[in-house]
Amino acid sequence: MxxxxxxxxxxxxxxxxxxxxxxxxxxxxxxxxxxxxxxxxxxxxxxxxxxxxxxxxxxxxxxxxxxxxxxxxxxxxxxxxxxxxxxxxxxxxxxxxxxxxxxxxxxxxxxxxxxxxxxxxxxxxxxxxxxxxxxxxxxxxxxxxxxxxxxxxxxxxxxxxxxxxxxxxxxxxxxVDGVYTADPRIVKSARHVQEIGYEDMMEMAASGAKILHLRCVEYARREGVPVHVRSSFSDQPGTWVKNQDEITKDDTMEEAIITGVAHDRGEAKITIAGVPDKVGEAARIFRAVADEDLNIDMIVQNISRLSDVKTDISFTLPMSDGAKAIAALEAVKDEVGFDELLYDDQIGKVSVVGVGMRSHPGVSATFFDALAKADVNLQMISTSEIRISVIVGADDVDRAVRAAHTAFGLDADSEATVYAGTGR
Amino acid sequence: MxxxxxxxxxxxxxxxxxxxxxxxxxxxxxxxxxxxxxxxxxxxxxxxxxxxxxxxxxxxxxxxxxxxxxxxxxxxxxxxxxxxxxxxxxxxxxxxxxxxxxxxxxxxxxxxxxxxxxxxxxxxxxxxxxxxxxxxxxxxxxxxxxxxxxxxxxxxxxxxxxxxxxxxxxxxxxxVDGVYTADPRIVKSARHVQEIGYEDMMEMAASGAKILHLRCVEYARREGVPVHVRSSFSDQPGTWVKNQDEITKDDTMEEAIITGVAHDRGEAKITIAGVPDKVGEAARIFRAVADEDLNIDMIVQNISRLSDVKTDISFTLPMSDGAKAIAALEAVKDEVGFDELLYDDQIGKVSVVGVGMRSHPGVSATFFDALAKADVNLQMISTSEIRISVIVGADDVDRAVRAAHTAFGLDADSEATVYAGTGR
Known part of the structure; x- marks a missing residue:
C-alpha cells in the first residue's frame, strides 16, 4: 500500500x-x-x-x-x-x-x-x-x-x-487529460504524451502550456516527485512527469527531437526606441521595471537603423503587467533619454521544446524554415539549451504552431480522441 | 483616550x-x-x-x-x-x-x-x-x-x-437602535430604553428580545463590561447595558416596576398526555430529550382530568428542535408508557421583565388581569424572581403585549421616532 x-x-x-x-x-x-x-x-x-x-x-x-x-x-x-x-x-x-x-x-x-x-x-x-x-x-x-x-x-x-x-x-x-505535443484545439493531429521529463515540462510550462505551473515542476524535479497529470472527468491515464532517464523508450517515438510545441498569447511586447548606446542604460531600464516586481520574459536589443549612437531594446512580459511597465518606463524617460515607447499586445509566442535538441543540430533551421514556408514573420527570437521561442503576430500563432508540429514529425496518423477542456 | x-x-x-x-x-x-x-x-x-x-x-x-x-x-x-x-x-x-x-x-x-x-x-x-x-x-x-x-x-x-x-x-x-419597552412594530407607543441593568437584559434576551444574545449579556455582567447597543445607520445613542446600581435615575420613570415586555414566537409546545404518575417518569422523559442536546424552556405538569393515576406534562422548546424532540420521545414511549404526544407550534410567549418586581408585590395579578381583560387565554405560566412569562395562542401575542405594556404604565405620550429594522 x-x-x-x-x-x-x-x-x-x-x-x-x-x-x-x-x-x-x-x-x-x-x-x-x-x-x-x-x-x-x-x-x-x-x-x-x-x-x-x-x-x-x-x-x-x-x-x-x-x-x-x-x-x-x-x-x-x-x-x-x-x-x-x-x-x-x-x-x-x-x-x-x-x-x-x-x-x-x-x-x-x-x-x-x-x-x-x-x-x-x-x-x-x-x-x-x-x-x-x-x-x-x-x-x-x-x-x-x-x-x-x-x-x-x-x-x-x-x-x-x-x-x-x-x-x-x-x-x-x-x-485536461495531460500534455499534448501541441494544443489539440489548434492542432487536430496532436499526440497525447504519456511521459515527459521534468526539464521538457519546465520549458513547456514556461512557454505557455497551462497544464502545470512552472514552479510546481521545478519543485517536483528538485524533490524527485513523480507527477501524474490527469483528468478528473475520466479514468484514462494522463501524462507522467518524471526523470528523463526513467522515461520508457517508445520505439515509434525514438526519433523525436522535439517533445512538443507550446504557445502563449498572454504576453505583450514593449520596445524602447532610441536608447543612447552607452554603458549602463540597459541596466537602468530593467532596474526600473524590476523595481515594480514585473516578470520579464524575452529581451532583444538591436542596433537602430536610424543612428549608430542609439539602439532599440524590446522585451516581452505578461500582458497584465503591461500598463505598470509602461508607467515605470515613462518615469525614467528623462533620466535615460530614450525617444519613445512602443507597446504591442497583438503578439504570440511559439516555442519548440525537447531535450533531444541537445544532440541534434539544425533544429532552429528546421523551425525557421517551416515558419517561413507558412509565411510567418518573426519579430523576436530567443533560445535555451532545449527550447527555441519566437514572437510572431497574434494572427500567425495557429499557423506557426501547426507548421512546427508537422515539420518535427509530431503529427499523429489520425485525430486523437482528446478530452481537453478550456484550460485552468 | x-x-x-x-x-x-x-x-x-x-x-x-x-x-x-x-x-x-x-x-x-x-x-x-x-x-x-x-x-x-x-x-x-x-x-x-x-x-x-x-x-x-x-x-x-x-x-x-x-x-x-x-x-x-x-x-x-x-x-x-x-x-x-x-x-x-x-x-x-x-x-x-x-x-x-x-x-x-x-x-x-x-x-x-x-x-x-x-x-x-x-x-x-x-x-x-x-x-x-x-x-x-x-x-x-x-x-x-x-x-x-x-x-x-x-x-x-x-x-x-x-x-x-x-x-x-x-x-x-x-x-436596531437599542432596547424598547416592547417591540415597536407591535406597540406604537413603546419607549426607547436608555439604560438597562444586566439582569433585566438577560431576562429580556431569554424571553425573546433579539437585541443581544443571552450568553453575551451573561459574559458582560460577569466581567463588568458596559455594553452600548446601537444602530449602525444613525448617530443616535442606543441603549447602555450596565450594572443596575449605576443606572441613572430618571424622574419620570422612577415608578417603573417593569422594564419591558418581551415576546417570542419561536417556540413550540409539546404535551405528553397520560404519563403514569410514578416517581422517575418525568426524569426519564427529560433525560430522553436532554440526550438530544435540546434546550427546554418552560415545563408545566398538571394532574390529568381523566384519571388520578396519570398526569400530563407540557414543555416548550425552540420550534426548530420540535421534530427532534418528538422523535426522541416516541423512542421512549413504550418504556415510559404515556398515552400520546401533542405538538403545537401555534403559540407565543409573552413576558414582563423588571428588577422592580422584587419590591413590588401584585405584579402577576396586574399582568393576568390585563390579559383577561384583553380576552387572552393562558396556556402555561412560568415565573422567575424578576420575570413572569405566559404561553398564549399565536394570534393573541400582539394583543397580550399591548395590554401588558399599557397596564404597567409603559406607554409613551406619543409615538416614538424609532429606527428599528427587522431584527438580526
Missing part, C-alpha cells in the same frame, strides 16, 4: 455535484488501502468573485488582507469535500494551509514555500483519515500571517506535501 | 457599500484617538448561503467541517473591512478568531469561550492599528481545530475581547 497525494483544481469542484463526484474518486483510491492526502482549489469562480468583491471595497486592496480574503475559497472547498467523504463512510479531516504546516516567505500574493511541517497531516493519516489540505496558501514564517502562493500554486502545494510526506507520487487532476 | 470594542452585525456589512460606510464610522472613532478593536460578522446572508451549500453536499454535514466552512464568512468581511479602512488612511489588520486568541471548548457548532489570549491584537494596537477580529469563531484549546460559538455569538466575542483587553466599553452595532 502506498501513499498518494491528489490535487483537484477548481473546475473539478465547481459545484456540490462535482464535489461529490471527486469524493467518490478519492474513496476509490482510499479503498485500495493507500494513505491519501488531498490538495484542493477553490470552487469554480470563487477566487475571481472574491477578487471582484475586494475591488468593489477598495481600488487597491492591501495584499495582506487580500490573502486573508482569497484563502477562504480553498478552506470552503476543503471542508465541503471532507463532509462529502464522511457521507461515503471515509474518515476525512480538512486543514488550512497553515494547519497543514505550509510555511512560506511573507510576500503576500506571491509567497514561496520555505518548509512543510506536516505534523497534523501525518497524525491524521496515522489515525486512518484522508487529509484534505486547502491549496494555494500557507503561513508566513516570520509574521505568522496567512499568505497565498500565487495563482495556480495549489499544484505546488501538492508536490511540496508529496515530498514532505514521502508520497510515492502526486496526481494533479484538472479538466 | 480610551479603548473601545465595536461589533458590527451582518446587516451592517451586507455589501461593499455598507462595508465602506462602517469603515468611515470606525475611522471617526479612531480619529478621536481611541484604541479601536472591531469584531465583525459575516456579510448579510453569507452564513445561510454557506449552510445551504453544505446541505447540498451532505445531508448531515460533519460539525468540525461545518465550522471550517462557516468561519470563512467572518474572515472575508474582516479582510474587506481592513482594506476599506486602509483606503481611508487608517492602519488596520484583520485576524481570525484563532489568531486573535479566542480559545474555546471543542464543541463544534456551539463552543464556549474559555480564555482570550490577545497577544497579537494587543501588539497590533500598540503599533497604532485598528484590530479587526472575525466574530463567531475561535480555536479549540484541546484539538486546535476551528470552532464556532453558535449563531449570534459575535456579540459574545466582542464582550469577551473587551474584558480581556480592558476596554472601557463595548459597542454592539446592528440595524
Amino acid at each position: 502506498g501513499r498518494i497525494v491528489q490535487k483537484f483544481g477548481g473546475s473539478s469542484v465547481a459545484d456540490a455535484e462535482s464535489i461529490k463526484r471527486v469524493a467518490r474518486r478519492i474513496a476509490r483510491t482510499r479503498g485500495e488501502g493507500h494513505d491519501v492526502i488531498i490538495v484542493i482549489s477553490a470552487m469554480g469562480d470563487t477566487t475571481d468573485d472574491l477578487m471582484d468583491l475586494a475591488l468593489k471595497v477598495s481600488p487597491r486592496p492591501k495584499s495582506r488582507e487580500l490573502d486573508m480574503l482569497l484563502t477562504t475559497g480553498e478552506r470552503q472547498s476543503a471542508a465541503l469535500l471532507a463532509m462529502a467523504l464522511s457521507d461515503l463512510g471515509v474518515a476525512a479531516v480538512s486543514y488550512t494551509g497553515s494547519q497543514a504546516g505550509v510555511i512560506t516567505t511573507p510576500t503576500h500574493g506571491n509567497a514561496r514555500i520555505i518548509d512543510i511541517t506536516p505534523g497534523r497531516v501525518e497524525k491524521a493519516l496515522g489515525e486512518g483519515n484522508v487529509a484534505i489540505v486547502a491549496g494555494f496558501q500557507g503561513v508566513a514564517q516570520t509574521t505568522k500571517d496567512v499568505t497565498t502562493l500565487g495563482r495556480g500554486a495549489s499544484d505546488t502545494t501538492a508536490v511540496a506535501l508529496a515530498a514532505a510526506l514521502g508520497a510515492d507520487y502526486c496526481e494533479i487532476y484538472s479538466d | 480610551g479603548r473601545i470594542v465595536q461589533k458590527f452585525g451582518g446587516s451592517s456589512v451586507a455589501d461593499a457599500e455598507s462595508i465602506k460606510r462602517v469603515a468611515r464610522r470606525i475611522a471617526r472613532t479612531r480619529g478621536e484617538g481611541h484604541d479601536v478593536i472591531i469584531v465583525i460578522s459575516a456579510m448579510g446572508d453569507t452564513t445561510d448561503d454557506l449552510m445551504d451549500l453544505a446541505l447540498k453536499v451532505s445531508p448531515r454535514p460533519k460539525s468540525r467541517e461545518l465550522d471550517m466552512l462557516l468561519t470563512t464568512g467572518e474572515r472575508q468581511s474582516a479582510a474587506l473591512l481592513a482594506m476599506a479602512l486602509s483606503d481611508l488612511g487608517v492602519a488596520a489588520v484583520s485576524y481570525t478568531g484563532s489568531q486573535a486568541g479566542v480559545i474555546t471548548t471543542p464543541t463544534h457548532g456551539n463552543a464556549r469561550i474559555i480564555d482570550i489570549t490577545p497577544g497579537r491584537v494587543e501588539k497590533a494596537l500598540g503599533e497604532g492599528n485598528v484590530a479587526i477580529v472575525a466574530g463567531f469563531q475561535g480555536v479549540a484549546q484541546t484539538t486546535k481545530d476551528v470552532t464556532t460559538l453558535g449563531r449570534g455569538a459575535s456579540d459574545t466575542t466582542a464582550v469577551a475581547l473587551a474584558a480581556a483587553l480592558g476596554a472601557d466599553y463595548c459597542e454592539i452595532y446592528s440595524d
